[in-house]
Amino acid sequence: MSAILSVKNLTHIYMKGTPLQHQALFGVDVEVNEGECIAIIGHTGCGKSTLIQHFNGLQLPQGGSVVIDGVDLSKPKLDVKSLRRKVGLVFQNPEDQIFEKIIGDDIAYGPLKMGLPMKEVVSRVRWAMDMVGLDFEEMKDRVTFALSGGQKRKVALAGILALKPKIIVLDEPTAGLDPYSRNELLARIKRLNKEEKVTVIFVSHNMEEVAFMADRVYVMAGGKVVHSGTPREIFSNKALMREHHIGMPESVEILHELQDQGYAVKTGSFEVHEAAREILSILPTAKG
Ligand SMILES: Nc1ncnc2c1ncn2[C@@H]1O[C@H](COP(=O)(O)OP(=O)(O)OP(=O)(O)O)[C@@H](O)[C@H]1O
Numbered sequence: 001m002s003a004i005l006s007v008k009n010l011t012h013i014y015m016k017g018t019p020l021q022h023q024a025l026f027g028v029d030v031e032v033n034e035g036e037c038i039a040i041i042g043h044t045g046c047g048k049s050t051l052i053q054h055f056n057g058l059q060l061p062q063g064g065s066v067v068i069d070g071v072d073l074s075k076p077k078l079d080v081k082s083l084r085r086k087v088g089l090v091f092q093n094p095e096d097q098i099f100e101k102i103i104g105d106d107i108a109y110g111p112l113k114m115g116l117p118m119k120e121v122v123s124r125v126r127w128a129m130d131m132v133g134l135d136f137e138e139m140k141d142r143v144t145f146a147l148s149g150g151q152k153r154k155v156a157l158a159g160i161l162a163l164k165p166k167i168i169v170l171d172e173p174t175a176g177l178d179p180y181s182r183n184e185l186l187a188r189i190k191r192l193n194k195e196e197k198v199t200v201i202f203v204s205h206n207m208e209e210v211a212f213m214a215d216r217v218y219v220m221a222g223g224k225v226v227h228s229g230t231p232r233e234i235f236s237n238k239a240l241m242r243e244h245h246i247g248m249p250e251s252v253e254i255l256h257e258l259q260d261q262g263y264a265v266k267t268g269s270f271e272v273h274e275a276a277r278e279i280l281s282i283l284p285t286a287k288g
Pocket residue numbers: 014015022023024042043044045046047048049050051
């Protein structure tokens with residue numbers, strides 16, 4: 001695997017030189033390999049959104065460097081359009097991303113702007129709708145304003161996918177969704193990552209989601225990366241999670257609680273069936 005995204009010593013100061021100046025990033029290093037699924041977690045205000053806004057040129061490096069698929073974002077005359085075809089950023093609020101009245105038109109917007117022939121545009125819209133689980137025939141002519149929150153999220157994601165980006169960046173992809181819609185959308189994103197080999201980077205406050213999706217996790221605090229590792233490594237580090245006010249998957253929380261009470265359980269198991277096995281393993285030697 002080779003690095004498709006490399007961030008080195010990135011700094012960012014909002015409203016530099018004004019009385020409202022605020023430094024949001026203090027020398028961040030992130031390296032993402034092609035095909036990986038990466039989670040970025042951390043307490044609110046730690047700089048996650050600021051960081052990911054650099055990935056498609058919404059913010060440009062003030063200090064340090066960001067190189068994506070061979071494109072150095074510090075270079076003068078950066079071709080932002082071509083960068084945004086490589087990296088699709090899906091905002092937290094889908095309404096910030098849906099502009100057209102009709103679903104099919106909205107998803108076709110990017111490919112049409114790219115000047116692709118109509119046949120290719122239609123084929124991309126079909127593919128993108130299929131990837132996110134929207135039925136093409138049933139949904140393409142429906143109006144966007146009448147959709148549910150979950151459907152809007154799917155339309156926003158399909159609009160990005162229709163550009164066939166190598167990397168998708170998702171800011172809290174399932175915030176506000178019910179558990180069924182959340183799991184369905186996560187399974188779709190996982191399929192994009194594992195089968196279509198799209199590199200995925202997502203920000204999340206939902207640790208179940210991080211445990212289910214991520215190959216690796218970056219933990220941010222105070223504008224810095226304070227730790228990185230597999231979900232297993234991160235969630236077995238209770239001190240780290242507590243120090244940075246980050247929750248854990250509930251199954252891991254239960255295992256940590258048992259460990260605190262003196263039971264010999266391993267805390268790196270975060271899938272429910274693993275955690276259940278771990279708990280069952282201590283039953284014969286249970287205290288009291
Ligand atoms: N446009 C802006 N102008 C000034 N300060 C900003 C701006 N955007 C963000 N900040 C500040 O920069 C810091 C990092 O914000 P950022 O949105 O990157 O955090 P975050 O980790 O994504 O937070 P959350 O989890 O709440 O979305 C915060 O202190 C925030 O108040």
